[in-house]
Amino acid sequence: MFDKKYLDRMRVEKERWEKTVLKDKFAQTKEMKDTFRTGSQIEINRLYSPLDLEEVGFDYLNDLSWPGEYPFVRGIDPLMYRAAPWVMMQYSGFASAVETNKRFKYMLSQGATSFAIALDLPTHKALDSDDPLAEGEVGKTGVPIDSLQSLEKLFEGIPLNSVSMFICVAMSTGPIILALFLALAEKTGIDPKRFGLILTNEALMEFACRGTQFTTPEGHFRLSADVVEYCAKHFPNFSPLQICGYHAREAGCTAIQELAFPLANSIAYAKEMERRGLSIDDYAGSFTWLFSASLDLFEEVSKFRAFRKIWATITKDRFGAKNPKTMQARIVFYSGGSNLTRQQPYINIARTTIQGLAAALGGIQIMHLSSYDEAYQTPTEESATIAVRIQQILGHETGITRTIDPLAGSYYVETLTKKIEKGVYEYLEKIESMGGAIKAIEQGFYQSEIAEQAYRYNKELETKERIKVGLNEFLTDQEVNVAPLKYDPDAEKKAIAAVKQLRKERDNGKVAQALEHFRSKLKGTENVIPSIIEAVKAHATVGEIGSVIRETYGKYEEEKVRF
């Protein structure tokens, strides 16, 4: 890309600088460290110049091209934030369907067009509120959904088509949540093509981190794939898979691993769909990706840019995508709470601002910022509002939306972008050589890689090789005063009573029949989504459907480990 003669001149000039100005400086002082590295352990040079771009083989037209064009490094949209800033989201959980319903109605009256629904842990694990294992967990991390009845309460007085997009974080219960939405649409006479539904529905990563899995990797993979296939064929307006690097990052992995693990999982899905006779253009155009970001600003910006290129390349070159929409990575960004400190919690407002800046400079589509009190609890109304205000400041006051991909061309950022790309491909090859994502997860590869990085990070904190303000340096004795969030103390009791009542009132013969039908489909190879829809319409509970899955594929259990 650069003129050879000019680069030669630069080399001579750089050497002169090193032997004179730099040498003189080193005679008086030294640098803080022998080597400087990013969080992903990429070694960082003293400074970057066109010589580095030459070394990594940077080529503007091949590597970047233009916004809205392959390989989409500069953005998936030709106008990006000049047309509108990213979508600013707020995530909050409430303990019951009734409270959440009130909140949704308020949000609608305030002009909201999309809702994010947080589920409680028993729902995530396909257990009913009255299951003994659910004790103490009902309504804690979100709303409990036990049956079609819970969803009816959740959306009472809110026709599904009055909302443009529902986002439901359900990694392991994606098929059941999909079935519940379709059953509710049918019951209320609304065409499911008239609202949007983003399902996360990617259970493989759950085995590596976060852990909502309740059956085997094989069982979860089949169910998630059934959702993808069913939506591709019947409801292309839904987004059946959100592939997450976020949770692995929160569990401790590096930026490079945060891209590599979910990419390896997406390759497993793409191969499965190929086996089922679908082309990548039939389904991947509606995928979304969930990533986090640390405060390592330039590595994070480079990460988002590199990711778009890799996804575009894999879909096009490996799976033969023809539709540009398939090749575009739509990125949902959620700032990682693990970067925040419990100590001096208000300084977290500065941290999330920097994370949000990294995401915006990286060209993401949807942003959620953590609340400063995340190390204490689910956000309060006040802390959640501050988190949205930060985004509004970034979007409207800083001017970063004026030009597209403003850090492009930075010698440093472009070199890092290339290095991250290379690092991700190396990981993908490694996972492929283990037999793919499912095998790598079954062998505990992701898990041990993540734990290793979490251990290294902790060591860096303990030795102060890494400084975390308020945590291992710049400490104060300041008393923290975070307003506690009020839970409904009876939420669990109410949910238990409702599900017990439902079991008395429904036609139990019909439920048993629907569950047996689902069981027989699950044992076969056909898509099981229609049989789950029939079961939820008969008022089978989430836990009962989960039990059939556990009985068929086996229950997920962990073993003791000796350290």
Added chain:
Amino acid sequence: MQRRIRVLIGKPGLDGHDRGAKLVSRVLADVGVEVIYTGKFQTPEQIVGAAIQEDVDGIGLSVLSGSHMTMFKRVIDLLQEKKAEDIVVFGGGVIMPDDISKLEKIGVDKIFPPDTPTSKIVEYVKNMPSRKR
């Protein structure tokens, strides 16, 4: 010869966030503590059963899902029931200061909130009273 300190790190309930539990297990093992990590999704009964079977000095519970009041209490009650209340119960997770004092009142020896330096946990476990046996 004095026995090495032995602890059981437990993840009760449905919470799948195990970064802290695994990290603490490894850091304790680094300084010579014998650590048995239960794995995720254990019931309080399984945890107490394993603790007694392994003859540990202490049980460290990790709960990030908000169910800490239920889980810690069940473990304390079960230890009393099995006459094993000399096993020290400590733990960590996303727990508000108000709840920390409530847990201490029901017999939890020590709660380490998020962002506690692991060196503090090491110091605590090393000085943990060994079980009389």
